[in-house]
Amino acid sequence: MQPRIARMNQVGRARWEHFDHGADVGVRGIAPTMAGAFVQAALALTAVVTDPRRVRPLEVVEIRCEAPDGELLLVQWLNAVITEMAIRRLLFGSFEVQIDGHQLVARASGEPANLRLHEPAVEIKGATCTALAVRRTNEGWLAQTVVDV
Amino acid sequence: MDLSGWTERSPGVWELPATGVMQVPGIVYASRGLMAAMDDKVAEQMRNVAAMPGIVGASYAMPDAHWGYGFPIGGVAAFDADAGGVVSAGGVGFDISCGVRCLLTGLRREQLMPLRERLADALAARIPAGVGSTGHLRLNAAAMDAMLAGGARWAVGEGFGDEADLERIEEHGQMPQARPGCVSEQAKRRQREEMGTLGSGNHYLEVQEVDAVLDADAAGAFGLASGDIVVMIHCGSRGLGHQIGSEFLVRMAAQAPRFGLVLPDRELACAPIHSDLGQEYLGAMRAAINCALANRQILTHLVRDVFDELLPGARLPLLYDVSHNTCKLEDHVVDGQRRRLYVHRKGATRAFGPGHPELPAALRAAGQPVLIGGSMGTASYVLAGTVQSQSRAFASACHGAGRAMSRNEALRRWKGRQVVDDLAAQGILVRSPSLRGVAEEAPGAYKDVGAVVDAAQATGLARQVARLAPLICIKG
Numbered sequence: 001m002q003p004r005i006a007r008m009n010q011v012g013r014a015r016w017e018h019f020d021h022g023a024d025v026g027v028r029g030i031a032p033t034m035a036g037a038f039v040q041a042a043l044a045l046t047a048v049v050t051d052p053r054r055v056r057p058l059e060v061v062e063i064r065c066e067a068p069d070g071e072l073l074l075v076q077w078l079n080a081v082i083t084e085m086a087i088r089r090l091l092f093g094s095f096e097v098q099i100d101g102h103q104l105v106a107r108a109s110g111e112p113a114n115l116r117l118h119e120p121a122v123e124i125k126g127a128t129c130t131a132l133a134v135r136r137t138n139e140g141w142l143a144q145t146v147v148d149v
Numbered sequence: 150m151d152l153s154g155w156t157e158r159s160p161g162v163w164e165l166p167a168t169g170v171m172q173v174p175g176i177v178y179a180s181r182g183l184m185a186a187m188d189d190k191v192a193e194q195m196r197n198v199a200a201m202p203g204i205v206g207a208s209y210a211m212p213d214a215h216w217g218y219g220f221p222i223g224g225v226a227a228f229d230a231d232a233g234g235v236v237s238a239g240g241v242g243f244d245i246s247c248g249v250r251c252l253l254t255g256l257r258r259e260q261l262m263p264l265r266e267r268l269a270d271a272l273a274a275r276i277p278a279g280v281g282s283t284g285h286l287r288l289n290a291a292a293m294d295a296m297l298a299g300g301a302r303w304a305v306g307e308g309f310g311d312e313a314d315l316e317r318i319e320e321h322g323q324m325p326q327a328r329p330g331c332v333s334e335q336a337k338r339r340q341r342e343e344m345g346t347l348g349s350g351n352h353y354l355e356v357q358e359v360d361a362v363l364d365a366d367a368a369g370a371f372g373l374a375s376g377d378i379v380v381m382i383h384c385g386s387r388g389l390g391h392q393i394g395s396e397f398l399v400r401m402a403a404q405a406p407r408f409g410l411v412l413p414d415r416e417l418a419c420a421p422i423h424s425d426l427g428q429e430y431l432g433a434m435r436a437a438i439n440c441a442l443a444n445r446q447i448l449t450h451l452v453r454d455v456f457d458e459l460l461p462g463a464r465l466p467l468l469y470d471v472s473h474n475t476c477k478l479e480d481h482v483v484d485g486q487r488r489r490l491y492v493h494r495k496g497a498t499r500a501f502g503p504g505h506p507e508l509p510a511a512l513r514a515a516g517q518p519v520l521i522g523g524s525m526g527t528a529s530y531v532l533a534g535t536v537q538s539q540s541r542a543f544a545s546a547c548h549g550a551g552r553a554m555s556r557n558e559a560l561r562r563w564k565g566r567q568v569v570d571d572l573a574a575q576g577i578l579v580r581s582p583s584l585r586g587v588a589e590e591a592p593g594a595y596k597d598v599g600a601v602v603d604a605a606q607a608t609g610l611a612r613q614v615a616r617l618a619p620l621i622c623i624k625g
Contacts, residue, residue: 018557020555020557020558021216021555022188022190022215022216022217022552022555023222023551024555024556025555025557048556049280067403071415072399072402072403072415075395075398075399076399079395079396079399082391082395083339083392083395086339086388087335087388089281089283112281113281115281115582115583119583120280120281120349120583120585120586121349121556121585121586122280122349122556122625123348123350125243125244125394125395126243126391126392126395126398127395128218128239128398129218129219129402129416129418130218130219130416132416146218148242148243148244148391149349149350149556
């Protein structure tokens with residue numbers, strides 16, 4: 001699966017990208033740390049809906065989750081973001097993530113979804129376990145999975 | 150798809166013999182062209198499903214099968230609980246009971262056309278659609294549980310539609326043995342403001358014209374004649390179903406070792422049907438089916454209100470309502486023996502044949518309506534279950550065209566405004582809050598639905614009854 005869209009952020013090596021999965025979208029984060037890769041994967045998630053750079057940090061939501069291993073932690077993390085987006089009708093443009101073992105604490109910043117400002121494309125139903133991977137690579141940490149839209 | 154290893158047992162029936170850990174063969178119903186165009190991942194996923202505990206018969210795929218999550222989309226598999234069979238959250242999918250319903254209008258094209266622009270605008274104004282949209286209904290905790298237990302029957306009791314609608318819905322509008330208590334508070338919170346909403350992505354509401362009758366007898370039984378106007382609604386269990394799918398997928402994946410399950414793909418996460426986790430999932434999944442049925446019932450009520458305002462006197466009886474992403478306990482004859490099986494349909498439609506006792510009396514002679522959705526610019530179809538359906542993939546048929554390319558690829562190829570303008574030039578009015586969403590759903594991003602329904606008919610999964618052409622499309 002080749003990356004189809006990639007964005008660099010200010011951290012330099014940290015970046016997110018999308019990869020193709022038939023009907024849906026793969027989200028991939030790459031960063032020097034596992035937590036950084038989770039941040040980038042969440043930005044890739046937002047980018048399925050809108051350009052994360054268009055989302056202002058007007059509200060902050062704290063997210064906590066845990067899982068038996070790193071891969072399922074990524075799924076839990078993305079699902080927690082999706083749930084908060086859905087329940088609060090928010091879009092998130094930035095994330096701070098701390099991971100201790102297989103426990104994650106995060107702050108997600110964003111604002112209410114606005115048709116005119118964000119032109120949201122599609123709702124995200126959930127994070128799947130398809131093409132799921134959390135591992136070290138030559139570039140740092142990689143965190144990826146496919147999300148159902 | 151690489152066809153080596155596959156054998157065409159009869160025209161359009163392709164078999165992958167059981168080898169290695171496969172307990173049953175894989176069988177695809179498709180033309181050679183559709184087979185060749187399928188992703189190799191379909192075969193890989195069918196092999197994995199064929200290795201799951203307690204599977205019966207075969208691991209099936211419909212003509213519109215494509216790479217899914219664990220199961221292929223367009224996949225069908227049945228499990229015997231007493232033979233160690235499992236239930237799989239991935240095998241049902243995230244959009245539990247996503248489905249299609251078709252409303253007759255009793256109107257003819259010439260009656261609709263003068264009002265078409267006004268009708269499109271009124272439907273777009275009345276039907277909540279797109280990211281962040283909310284419904285007009287707010288459910289408290291007791292009402293939420295009543296809805297999850299009652300489905301469309303609950304909705305009719307609340308004034309959304311008629312008692313007569315219920316016999317035209319699978320399970321008569323109420324999935325039995327739903328357990329609202331197995332649905333998490335997060336799932337219920339996610340649904341609280343989403344009752345009566347269409348959603349986004351491939352979900353839509355279309356006003357369509359019957360542009361070809363392909364089986365006059367069945368079309369007559371279904372109330373369809375050339376030039377008739379119908380309304381088709383495609384959506385599912387909204388946020389509640391998505392949340393249940395997400396939560397149980399992770400729980401099943403995490404607990405797989407406890408059940409001694411070795412998963413070749415974590416997306417195949419499952420639990421023994423007789424386990425507490427399996428029973429919890431079934432209870433929650435059935436509640437999500439009821440949520441989808443109630444949601445489509447409320448949308449039906451909104452559509453009827455709009456038609457009543459613009460076309461007073463128009464009645465919109467329900468032709469039928471089918472669900473695509475389910476696991477249902479059904480009786481099927483396997484090798485001459487009647488068995489109770491848990492049939493997973495992931496992107497597949499149940500297609501009971503003529504005479505089936507589940508069908509309402511008015512439809513029983515013709516077989517179950519099978520509603521095949523289109524893609525804004527292309528036709529939709531009404532099919533019917535056949536006598537052969539019962540012995541093909543546990544009475545299952547296809548559900549749609551399936552995407553031909555990714556959303557990102559569609560975005561590179563099309564602009565939403567251009568798609569809307571091009572479709573308007575073809576006589577199709579599109580109303581959507583998201584032009585980017587329209588570009589991602591451009592008709593060219595989908596496969597040829599005609600080839601899919603041709604294969605369904607050629608292989609006996611279902612027979613074609615009528616082709617429907619879009620006139621108005623409300624997209625999320």
